[in-house]
Amino acid sequence: MMRLVVVSNRVTMPERGEKVAAGGLAVALRSALEQHGGLWFGWSGATSAEPATRVEPIRLGKVSYAVVDLTEAERQSYYLGFSNRALWPLMHYRLGLTEFDRSDYAGYLAVNRRFAKLLVPLLKPDDVIWIHDYHLIPLAAELRRRGVTNRIGYFHHIPWPSAEVFGALPFSATLISTMMAYDLVGMQTQTDADNLIGGLVALRGAHRDGERVKAGPRQTLVRAFPIGIDVESFRKLAAASVRAATQPIRATTGPLGGRKLVIGVDRLDYSKGIVQRLEAFGQFLRSHPEHRGNVGLLQIAPPSRSDVPEYAELDRQSDEVAGRLNAALGEFDWTPIRVVKKAYSRSALAGFYRRAQVGLVTPMRDGMNLVAKEYVAAQNPEDPGVLVLSRFAGAAHQMGEALIVNPYDTHEVAEAIRTALAMPQSERVRRFERLYATIAASDIGWWTSRYLAALTGTGASDSLAPPEPQRTVSGTRKPAARQRATTSPAAKKPAAKTAAKPVQAADDASLGEKRGSFRQRAGSKPLPNAASPR
Ligand code: F6P
Numbered sequence: 001m002m003r004l005v006v007v008s009n010r011v012t013m014p015e016r017g018e019k020v021a022a023g024g025l026a027v028a029l030r031s032a033l034e035q036h037g038g039l040w041f042g043w044s045g046a047t048s049a050e051p052a053t054r055v056e057p058i059r060l061g062k063v064s065y066a067v068v069d070l071t072e073a074e075r076q077s078y079y080l081g082f083s084n085r086a087l088w089p090l091m092h093y094r095l096g097l098t099e100f101d102r103s104d105y106a107g108y109l110a111v112n113r114r115f116a117k118l119l120v121p122l123l124k125p126d127d128v129i130w131i132h133d134y135h136l137i138p139l140a141a142e143l144r145r146r147g148v149t150n151r152i153g154y155f156h157h158i159p160w161p162s163a164e165v166f167g168a169l170p171f172s173a174t175l176i177s178t179m180m181a182y183d184l185v186g187m188q189t190q191t192d193a194d195n196l197i198g199g200l201v202a203l204r205g206a207h208r209d210g211e212r213v214k215a216g217p218r219q220t221l222v223r224a225f226p227i228g229i230d231v232e233s234f235r236k237l238a239a240a241s242v243r244a245a246t247q248p249i250r251a252t253t254g255p256l257g258g259r260k261l262v263i264g265v266d267r268l269d270y271s272k273g274i275v276q277r278l279e280a281f282g283q284f285l286r287s288h289p290e291h292r293g294n295v296g297l298l299q300i301a302p303p304s305r306s307d308v309p310e311y312a313e314l315d316r317q318s319d320e321v322a323g324r325l326n327a328a329l330g331e332f333d334w335t336p337i338r339v340v341k342k343a344y345s346r347s348a349l350a351g352f353y354r355r356a357q358v359g360l361v362t363p364m365r366d367g368m369n370l371v372a373k374e375y376v377a378a379q380n381p382e383d384p385g386v387l388v389l390s391r392f393a394g395a396a397h398q399m400g401e402a403l404i405v406n407p408y409d410t411h412e413v414a415e416a417i418r419t420a421l422a423m424p425q426s427e428r429v430r431r432f433e434r435l436y437a438t439i440a441a442s443d444i445g446w447w448t449s450r451y452l453a454a455l456t457g458t459g460a461s462d463s464l465a466p467p468e469p470q471r472t473v474s475g476t477r478k479p480a481a482r483q484r485a486t487t488s489p490a491a492k493k494p495a496a497k498t499a500a501k502p503v504q505a506a507d508d509a510s511l512g513e514k515r516g517s518f519r520q521r522a523g524s525k526p527l528p529n530a531a532s533p534r
Contacts, residue, residue, distance in 0.1 A: 002456065004038030005127045007119065009079070009135035011042040011067050014060055025132060025157050027346075028370065031230045032448040037062035039127075041119055043079075047072045055118050068118055070111065077107020083135045084305050090169055091134060091158050092271045092365040097310055100170050109138060116142035123148065128456055131182075133157045140181035153455040154179070155186040155225070158367040159394070160195045163202040173203040180206070180218045184455045186225040188367045188394040193224045225451050226398055228443040229373045231436075234350060238378035241351030259334075260295040260421060263356035265349060265371050266363070267304040268341060270314050273364045273390065273407045274301055275321050278337060280362070280413035282325040285336060287411075288418050293334045295421065297360070298352065302343035315341070353378035358420040359387045361395070362407040368394040372402070376435045384432035386420035388413065398438050401431040 012026040033040055039057060044067035051071055057064040070078065081104030089097035116139060123129070129152045131139050140152045166172055176199050179185055187193040197213055200206040206215035213220050262281065266272035281297045301318065305311045322339045329336050344352070353359060359375030372387060372395040379385055389395060389402035396404055403416040452458075 001126070003124060003127045004033070004036045004452070005119075005123065005129045006033055006038060006040045006132065007115070007129065007136060007139065008040070008042045008132040009083070010045065011040050011065060013058075013065050013067070028227055028229070028444055028447075029132065031444045033063045034061075035445060035448060036452075039064045039066060039122065041066045041068075041115070041122070043067065044069050046070075047075050051114060052118065055122070057122065066119075066122060068115070074107055074111050077101075077104040078111035079135065080305065080307050082108035084308055085310075086169065087134045088158070088271075089310075090165065091161060093159070093161055093165060094270070094365075095165065095168055097270070098169070102170075105171060108135075112136060112138045113142050115139055116146055119143070120146050120148065123150065125150070128452065129153070130155065130451075130455065137175060138178040141178040144181045151183050151455055151457075152181065153184040153186065153451065154182045155227075155451065156192065156196075156367070157188070157227070159365055160187060160192040160199075162195050163199040166195075166199050167203055172199075176200060177204045177215070180204070180213070180215045180220050182220050184451075185220055185222045186451055186454075187222065188224065188226055189397045190224045191397075192367070192394070193222050197222050221454065223454060225447055225454075226394060226442060227368050227370070228439060228445075228447045229370050229377060230445075231373070231377045231440045231443045234346075234374055234377040237347045238350035238354040241347060241354060242380070259293075260358075261352075261356040262295060262297045262358040262360055262417060262421075263352055263375075264297065264299040264301075264360045264362075265352070265374075266299075266301055268301040268311065268315060268318070269304050270310060271363055271365055273362045274299060275314070275317050276364070276407055276410065277360055277362050277413070278318065278321045278325060278339075280407075280410045281337060281360075281417065282329060283410045284414035284417045285329050287414055291418075291421070292329065292336070293331060295357075296335070297337045298356070299337065299339045300344060300349070300352070301339060301341050303341055349374070350378045353385075354380060357385045358417060359385055360413075360417070361387065361393060361402075362390045362405060362413055363393050364390070364407050366390070366393040366395070370395075372399060373439045376432065376439055379432055379436075381432065381436070382429070383425060384428050386423050386428055386431070387435065388416045388420055398442065399435055401434045 006029055008025060008029060010026050012030055029040070040063055046069045048069040048071065051074070052068050055066045055068050057066040081101055085099040086104065115136070120143065127150050129143070129150050131152065131154045133156065140154065143152060160166070166176065169175070179196065179200065185196065187196060193211070197208050200213050200215065201208055204215055206213045211221055211223050213222055264274065264277055266274060268274065278297070278299065285292055303315065306315065318339055322337045326335055326337055353375045359372070361369055361372040361375065363369055372389050372393060375385070375387055387399065387402040389399055389404055390407045391404050392407065396402070403420055405413050405416045407413060
């Protein structure tokens, strides 16, 4: 019988998993693996002095976990360096923040080689291997090099930029070529899929045949699979938080009193647009002083990758901006902005979302953004809040009934907050029902089964198509086009899906950068041979 082997940089074991950050890969994979059972392999999150030479899986329920420590040097080069100072900003269209260092790249390739070496002895002939995210792009090529012939899929959780942007990365042609070692590559949106295919054609000289890419003897299927959440269990968590009057609900009726609540929940990451969001909230209060004293912004921002200088700078900057706005706009009995830099349990978050009249999800660029889906899933169907969503989040391709905004435009976001707070109940319910229908029809179970059907070749290809995007008007004043038949949370999931999509974003790689150039660190060393596909 087929066994699922999931590989990701981050692995959350059950006893460690309660306070995982909102949304995100770890939560989604945990749901997927709990449904299917199998093996989850990846970094333990810890470091040890010596590199591990073997790994012993631990079985907990339906899932076995095989986790490996990194050495501190590996954490620096593979995780903090190449993954998060080169690939992360590059993939989020932030060339000005991209730091390329040859020894980091060498470390990245070496960890992928070591992971391949440790994983091979754990594999069985019928295993289907599903590798996740940018930390592990060359892993399939390394497995193929060791003779692995199993089906291997990859899912990319973050955006994939155009060949023009990706091609700026030194060794981009070598790295993108390793994608050809996969049988299936999943992307969050069709834009990302087209960008990857365009990159393989431009940088690798591959040939495109629809959603298939051919290079040498290999053929790879590249398709969009927008990731979802476990909508039903998140809805139940939120409803329970009201019934039990749990901590978050009590807390927000305390210091926040009967005031309205606008909420943002993100890892403290520059891609999430937290500073720009605080400024937009300040702009909203300046433009609409009648709201002062009546509404507050709660920004939950658990720190992330704090050893990376750009993240430490964001930490400082968000404190500075929140402090300045609170001093300028606050009153003796009212603080407009609260930034809380800690992680909350999922049930606490569900309670906060349910209590908030506005969910402010305004990343500058995001693969999908599962907080947008969690916010909708948590709403009271009879009196729901309003989602304000960045057009640069993958979720905007599906969630056209949100108020779609350009996060670079502070005034537009400020107006969207005003529109959301003033929206009549009937309009809120109408938008909510359509958004809920969309996220329920493309939930985590849908995502997992569609992906695995495509990877194992067991699905009819037309039933695997992602929700078809339609073009609609972007902006806060014109509601997006109707997506599909309305389905309330209590009703059955609809079978057919279509989705709304905002006007396609221009390539904004150069926007919002303080530093315009692509930086390479001094003292770069020559590279070892990069992995190549077979
Ligand atoms: O979804 C993108 C992602 O980088 C995941 O790969 C990762 O698990 C998550 O964000 C959180 O980042 P980190 O593991 O670096 O804390």
